[in-house]
Amino acid sequence: MSFDAEKVQRVLKKVPSLYRGPGGAVAVLKDGNLVGQHVWGYADMDRRIPITSQVLFPICSITKQFVSMLLLDLVEKPPPSMTRQGLQEQLLARLREVVPPEFVDESGLTVENLVDMCSGLRDYWALCTLQGSRPDTPYLLNEHNPDMLRRIRSLHFRPGYEYSYANTNFNVMERLIEHVTKDSLGNLFAERIFGPAKMKTARLCPRTDRLPAPIVGYEGSEKFGFFPAPNFIEWSADAGLVASLDDMVAYEKHFDRRYTDQQDSYRDAITPREYRDGARAKYRYGLRHADLGQYNTMGHGGALRGYKLMRRYVAGERLSVVVLFNHSASAPEAAEYILKQILDVSEPPPLAVQPVQQWFGSFLDPETQLSIRVRPGDVAGKIKIDYVRGEETLRLVDANKAESPDVEASIDGDILHVRRLDDNRVLTARRLLKNHDAGAMIDRSQSPVQGTYRCGETESTFICEGEGDMLYGLFDGCFGRGPPHLMTHLGEDVWVLADPRAMDDTPPGDWTVVFVRNEQGAVVKANIGCWLARKLDFMKV
Incomplete structure (x- = not known):
């Protein structure tokens, strides 16, 4: 592929007007070298502080591939204190202590299942909704995390057989790594990742309410206005790193060196494996693999209220793109736009087909x-x-x-x-049939779904209130009394419960609520779940 550096810069300068908001920073690298970058807008709109390539952003879930790279480094170069017993054996022993041991001994859960997103663990940020959280609810690792992990009592699928995103996987990984190494994640990152990669200002900053100045993340839109996004959660390993555009450029150079070094085992380690049924997986060691036209790419996005971020690497072309926004425009879409323009990838036109x-x-x-x-x-x-x-x-x-x-x-x-x-x-x-459809057998007036329900696993309560087709769902749990969520009837005894704003970003989306009746037609339970956390039974009380 011929490469046009001037074209890259032209493409990057179009990004601000296409993905409008307070500000951002983007960069493109080819063959491990920076070929173009662009920064614009404001890190802090109220104080008129501009974004520069040195401003630190929370890179959120991009942290996961740093944790995965750290894990591989620890396997290859274990600290002296760990040489008496293998790292994997120690990690697995600790895993049996952090989650119910039967997950490991009976269901076959492994450490690799965690970093490959195929563990079957439900996402803990999504579960916070069922515990009565609000978007601005504080979450502190020492105060809240042990209680959330204690409530992990089942899996929503068998480990190793399918993919489902779960921040819980990397939350658990931190518990494992720090216990086994007797060192903090921050120190390990600095020594084993940031130093070799020459990421001069990157660091671990788990408290989202204490992000380094001057960066401010913004909710809102151009139509309704932008306002600072409140964040009060503490996370680590599933997210938590802060890095500047300069740091991320250094990381992309480091990633390219490691990936193209024939003597480095990193390339083989991050190549997707097969699920236990033989199907090919697409997520491996904190990296999601996806095709873009004829090109294979790998990368990861990140999000926190007020921030959207993405890095993506085109392996065959040794081409990297980094996108950092301090607003809610889609960084993954922006990264894809940049790559498509550079690589001349176009979408196939829609066929002249009318759907039935x-x-x-x-x-x-x-x-x-x-x-x-x-x-x-x-x-x-x-x-x-x-x-x-x-x-x-x-x-x-x-x-x-x-x-x-x-x-x-x-x-x-x-x-x-x-x-x-x-x-x-x-x-x-x-x-799903509506009441007026032929074959719909449910008369909701005879046995209403409104009432109080209790889940033994989460130790939380679901309250359904309202009348007719305007119902509200409320959750009470370890975070207190949550706000009312609007519910929409889909048909029969199935509703969706809206959850557009949550503690970390927008993790759950809509929850499906399936009310279950006994043979007499009385509602006895509600099965509540979303893609991130499925099939939790709340029994009617």
Whole structure:
């Protein structure tokens, strides 16, 4: 591929107007060398402090690949105190203490399952909603983390068989690494990652309410205005690093050196493996692998209220892109835009296909107990599916079939088939009938779903209030009394509970609430879950 450095700079200068907000910083590297960067806007709008390449941003979940790189370094070069017993054996022994030992001994949970996002653990930030949290609820590691980990009593899928994002994996990894090394994560990062990578100002900063000045993250939009985003959580390992654009450029150089060094084991270590059923995984050691046209890429995003971040590496071209925003525009979309412009990757045009009307509506997958909603796309020849944390756009290949790089879907009457390649899961969902539809058998006036429900696993309470189709869901738990969440009826006894703002960013999205009745038609429980945390039973009291 011929490379045009002037084109790179032109592309980067378009980013601010396409992804509008208070400010940002972007960079592109080729063959381990910086070929273009651009910074703009304000780190602090009230004080008119500009963003520079030295301003520290919280890089949030990008921290996960640093933890994974650290783990591999510890395996190759264990500290002297660990030479008597293998690192992996010590980590596994500690894992049995942090989570229920049967997860390891009976379900086969491994340390690699944690860094490969296939552990089956539910996401602890999502679970905070079920504990009565609010977006500005404080979360302190010493005060709250032991209680949250104590409540991990089951898995929502068998380890090693599928992918589901869970910050809990890396929260647990910190407990393992610090216990085994007898050293802090901050010290280990400084010695083993930041030093070799020449990241001069990067450091661990777990408290989101104490981020280094002058950076301020902003919620809002150009239409409604921007305002500082309040954050009061403490995290570490699942996120927690702060780094400047200069630091991230240094990291991309370091990453490229390690990845292209034939004598370095890092490249092989981060190559995706197979799930236990033989299917190919796409997430490995803190890196998500995804195709962009004909190119294989790897990287990770990050988010906190007021911040969106992304780094992505095109292996075959040795091409890196870094995007740092202190607002809520999509950094992954910006990174993809930059790469597509540089690599001349274009989307295939939509086919002149009209979807059959059976596509549209709400469905329920009985195994995950999660809802799937399908609606027309923004342009002809496309549809949108809402299953994870937001809508995904699929391109129609014929009237009954649609696909994206990660999803294959088809509709057969009232049955929706979805194959999620990233997740390694096949969904077979049935259409949900509204009360007025033929075949709908539920008379909600006879046995209302309103009431109080209790979950033994989370030790929290769900309260359903309201009337008709305007219901509210409230949670009480270890964080106190949570706010009312608006609920929307999908059909039959299935509702979605809105959760657009949470403690770290927008992790849960909508929760599916499935009310379950006994043979007499009385509601006895509510099954509540989202993609990040599925199938938790709340019994009616």
